[in-house]
Amino acid sequence: MxxxxxxxxxxxxxxxxxxxxxxxxxxxxxxxxxxxxxxxxxxxxxxxxxxxxxxxxxxxxxxxxxxxxxxxxxxxxxxxxxxxxxxxxxxxxxxxxxxxxxxxxxxxxxxxxPKSFTACQAMAIGTAGYTAMLCVLALEKHGIKPADGEILVTGANGGVGSVAIALLAKLGYTTVASTGRPAEAEHLKELGASSVIDRNELSAPGKPIGKERWAGVIDTVGSHTLANACATTRYRGAVAACGLAGGMDFPATVAPFILRGVTLYGIDSVMAPLAVRQEAWERLGRDLEIARLDAxxxxxxxxxxxxxxxxxxxxxxxxxxxxxxxx
Known part of the structure; x- marks a missing residue:
């Protein structure tokens, strides 16, 4: 028992x-x-x-x-x-x-x-942090560099969003955190976010294509938020989608993909091959600051x-x- x-x-x-x-x-x-x-x-x-x-x-x-x-x-x-x-x-x-x-x-x-983490710290990372690392790896492999511009992270106060911000900050990226909890803005900036926006800027139905802003996006929300993120991603930018907290629907058009060459990456953490998992955990051991994790x-x-x-x-x-x- x-x-x-x-x-x-x-x-x-x-x-x-x-x-x-x-x-x-x-x-x-x-x-x-x-x-x-x-x-x-x-x-x-x-x-x-x-x-x-x-x-x-x-x-x-x-x-x-x-x-x-x-x-x-x-x-x-x-x-x-x-x-x-x-x-x-x-x-x-x-x-x-x-x-x-x-x-x-x-x-x-x-x-x-990983030898760099205790069992408790590994679970502080967990699937959320491991998924965040998979998203960061997708943006890196797409070729997005810190000098290319802002990275949007939606659902920033959640587990994936929090770790993603900490990772991106360590790697030198300028990160914009989207959250429905504006009172947490200072906390997100302490994690490494350069600025914070209200999720309402992205969560309502939007235009098929909007003003270019993001070099890359890590989205944990789905639905209108993901559609608007794609619509405002820069030419040949990339969006890593890993969550559906806002819904499974994707009310978008093909405009960002065929007019701006935007790439949408689906991030699966459940069935990812062993080599992918090992790469993610190796990078977490190197790029995630324990002090930020504790926070x-x-x-x-x-x-x-x-x-x-x-x-x-x-x-x-x-x-x-x-x-x-x-x-």
Missing amino acids: FKGILISKENGVYQAQLQSIDDAVLPEGDVTVRVEWSTLNYKDGLAITGKSPVVRRFPMVPGIDFAGTVIESSSPAWQEGDRVVLNGWGVGETHCGGLAEVARVKGEWLVPL ITREIGLSEAIAVAAELLEGKVRGRVVVDVSR
Whole structure:
């Protein structure tokens, strides 16, 4: 038996509870990990509250991220005592996840915990920070340099946005943060944003194409925000889209793509190949300042995760939430 959050759905009643879980609930896998830290992402909030059909199997342990120590392995890649991190792969949706003391997964889903981070710091990064790094890598590989102009980051107070701003600032980019919480402007500037705009400038229906402004964009919102970001991106600029907090729709035209040569990159963190994951984590170890990470991190116990998941969906959470599964 081990402690964790278990989501059940019986007779149409959806429920998430902190409880003792039998080992028999764990799915098949060749590596068993003693989880030390997990985190709360937007998807975890949807899973725990049942606001969206994220969970595909029941019962389910939520948590799309975890960091911990291997306690049993039949995988040639991992041995007892190895320190590991997991992001994505359907964990917390179709395969029991990290908001529990124990997880059993496929060895090929794991990456080594970078020596530059503790397990807690790795979860402060989590899927949100790893996704932010994938977005930055997409802009870099497109050829966008700091001298090319402003980079827009939408949903800037969220996990992806916060880490993206910190990364871009370290790399020398001029970053404009878009947020619905203007009171957080100073916090965003402390993270490295050069300026802050109200999300309302981008969230309403806009023109098919607008005045050129952004050399690049990291968008976590989708819907009209993404459409307007594309419409105002400079000639041969790029937009990295990784979120849908504002909706899954994309009410845009092809004008920015065929008149300005704008490129729209879709950023997938769930099924990204191992080599891509390793590159992202290697760069995070090099380019993310721990002090900036600490400034956007809130630590909670597993017993608080269900309540904080609801706060996350209500937009009341700044930055990253890490979960100590031992308390």
